[in-house]
Amino acid sequence: MTELWLMFSAAFLAATLLPGGSEVLLVAFINDDKSAWLALVIVASLGNTLGSITSYYLGTLGRFARSPEEMAKGKYKHSLALVQKYGYWSLLLAWTPIIGDLLCLLAGWMKLPLLRTSLMILIGKSIRYILVAAMALHWL
Template identity: 85%
Template sequence: MTELWLMFSAAFLAATLLPGGSEVLLVAMLNDDSSIWLSLVIVASIGNTLGAITSYYLGTLGRFARSPEAMAKGEYRRSLGMIHKYGYWALLLSWTPVIGDLLCLLAGWMKLPLVKSSLMILIGKSIRYLLVAALALHWL
């Protein structure tokens, strides 16, 4: 049970704007006990999704601090363009390093629908953890 809490916590923190390597922890835990792979993947996916939703909510708060004009000209321009073009579907890429956190933040800033956004985030992050687990189990 301790392993699952540790995995959840690492995945949650890695999905916020804090740096973290939950994939490395997942591989290490699979190396230690591969029989709990599915539980680890589920817990990591849920924790990482909840962390991304935290970033989403931070984005809703940031709407009061930044004007749309400032966001369009700043460092967020590329990610903002993806959100404008693809809407909540862009959140399938929420698992990607650097840009994924930004996409979640901007989704909240642009007030994309929470349920649809959360579903896309969950799908993207679950696929990532499944692939990491599959590769780790194959090579262990």
Template identity: 85%
Template sequence: MTELWLMFSAAFLAATLLPGGSEVLLVALLNDDSSNWLALVILASVGNTFGSITSYYLGTLGRFARSPEEMAKGKYKRALDLIDKYGYWALLLAWMPIIGDLLCLLAGWMKLPLLRSTLMILIGKSVRYFLVAGLALHWL
């Protein structure tokens, strides 16, 4: 039970603006005991999605702090271009390092629909964790 809580917590924190490697923890936990791989993957996916939704809500708060002109420049430009072009579908890439956090922040900032955004984030992150677990189980 402790490892499930640890996986959820690490995945949540890794999806916020804090750095973290929840995939490494997943592989380590699978290496220790692979019998509950599905529970680990589900909790990692849900925890990571909740972390991204936290970033989404931080983005809604930032709506008042920055103008659209400021957001269209600098480090936000690439993520903003993805969301402008693909809308909430761009959140399938929320699992990617660096740009994934920005996508979630900007989704909140642009007030994309929460339910659809959450679903796209969950799908992308679940696919990633299933792939990591599948590769880890194959090589263990």
């Protein structure tokens, strides 16, 4: 049970703006107990998704800080263009390093629908953790 809480916490923190490598922890826990892989993947996916939703809400607060014109010209322009073009579908990439956190922030900033956004984040992050777990099970 302790492993599940640690996995959840690490995944949650890794999805916010704090750096973290929850995949390494997932592989280590699977290495210790291969039969727990499914519970670990579920907990990691939920924790990571909730962390991204936290970033989404931080983005909603940022709406008051920057105008759309400032966002379109600044360092966010490529990510903003991605979210503008694909909408909540772009959140399937929320698991990617660097850009994933920004996509979640921008989704909140653009006030994309929370339910659809959350579902896309969950799907993308779950697929990533399933692939990591499958590789760990195969090679360990």
